[in-house]
Amino acid sequence: MPELYTVAFKGNRREYYYNTFYHSLSPKEHVIVQADRGEDIGLLDKKIITPIDFSDKDKPRSILRPASEEDKRNLELNRSDEEKAWKQTLELIKKHNLEMKLVDIEYQFDRNKMTFYFTAEHRVDFRALVRDLASEYKTRIELRQIGVRDEAKRIGGYGVCGQQQCCTSFLKSFDPISTADARVQGLSLNPSKISGNCGRLLCCLKYESEHYSETRKKYPEVGEKYITPSGSGIVDRINVFEDYMVVKLDSGEEVKVYGRDIKRKERKQTSFFSKWREALNIDKSE
Template sequence: MAEVIGVRFKNVGKVYYFDPDGQKMELGQRVIVETARGIECGEVAMPNRQVSDTDIVKPLKKVIRAANEEDLAQVERNKQREKQAFSICENKIAVHKLDMKLVDVEYTFDNNKILFYFTADGRVDFRDLVKDLASVFRTRIELRQIGVRDEAKMLGGLGICGKPFCCSTFLGEFQPVSIKMAKEQGLSLNPTKISGTCGRLMCCLKYEQEAYEDLLRRTPKQGAFVSTPDGRGTVVEVNLLTGMLKVKIEKSDGAARLYNKDQVKIIRDAQIRVDHDEAAALKDLEDK
């Protein structure tokens, strides 16, 4: 076992483990630590606790110190510099006529590097832009291309549910979401109904997926051949949440009859598949 604290450097960002070096840290406290990018100021997202050695990558970097007033003032100065750097970079992008959209700017705590985050449809040759920015700021410059999901997380906003984006309020990391999930949950595969503001599949499709998978294991699927109290038939409609099925009986007038899943016995179950045309048409919704 090892004693660690969890530190986050961005709102709703990933939590990284550090060695508290004997110091007691409180939730929400600001601390100065050394990272791969240099000295950074982060917020304690997880106070001191013991974790298994298998859950950490050793050696852990130690906390340098709790942030003092001067450190917090430095953070605020950096935020002002970031606003200025954003405006300067946008102007330089226009001068170089680059097809890219600047999303955010971030100064490292020690001002040794400035990171510019941008989106673009494809690869962008920004070498001349980097040289131009380096001559203005006289420090290390890094341009980092991000996806539309990351852009939404950085900028925030309201989803179609009317609430702030999950990714910018509580989702530390993106979870994989697939078209098959939408189909298994009985949703319309209309892109406007299953995609978020970022234009990708809604993250919330993941939340209830385990429950739907459990229901699917215990419920005949659409197209299944089943035995009912009125004879054999084919399931033509399924309501997973209520467990009600519409079954077209073989030897009848062709009308579908309603049954509870417990009233039928599966003879041959069906499979839920996303066909090739659907997958091709909606492929972009799964991309990051």
């Protein structure tokens, strides 16, 4: 079975590729890979040890060969031409009066395709722009609308934690995130505290959300009354990681109660129909 690698491309894009032709490869070297109707170039990221079951649709393409010095020079030429195309593209966008923000331009290594990434609030009719770009650059043109999270991923940057953005370093997809994920962890709902560089909720809010939800199920709600061996009080706070809650007694003293010592209150389970019968005083035998 050929070795499986991840290959990194411009804009922090990463994809899986098989070493089908069993080349001798080293991490962080440039390789030529199969692409859509041609070839592309990327940086060998890492070898995947754990087997991955791919569907026929998502089956990885092949690494064709290690990049030569000439290939690397062509890559530099592509990057230079991408920068030159930026100003020209902005002028064409203005000419056609399109409400869109250009994010990035990327040549496929063999220059058989040129991709323009942009963001926009609404759907954009860019057919006239595509015609002008195809006439100017004499290659296949693709305009790809992306979201603000994808924009942040392509640009890169560092989060409030001081580490490289998750979407830049390892995330392959974006899971739905809501303020409920922040609320269950007891975090401030101040947007400036829980938003990333993209302006959306931090991706890391999702990492521990499930653990918090599962752990907190065995605890009473904060503010709820609770009786301890030392007396009754109010649940003041819950420490999920050390698995205890702090109960503030009526005397002002604080007592730790660990999860293993919490006794669940038994609740009588009654169905809607039993409550309905009881309210209407209907005998079950009727």
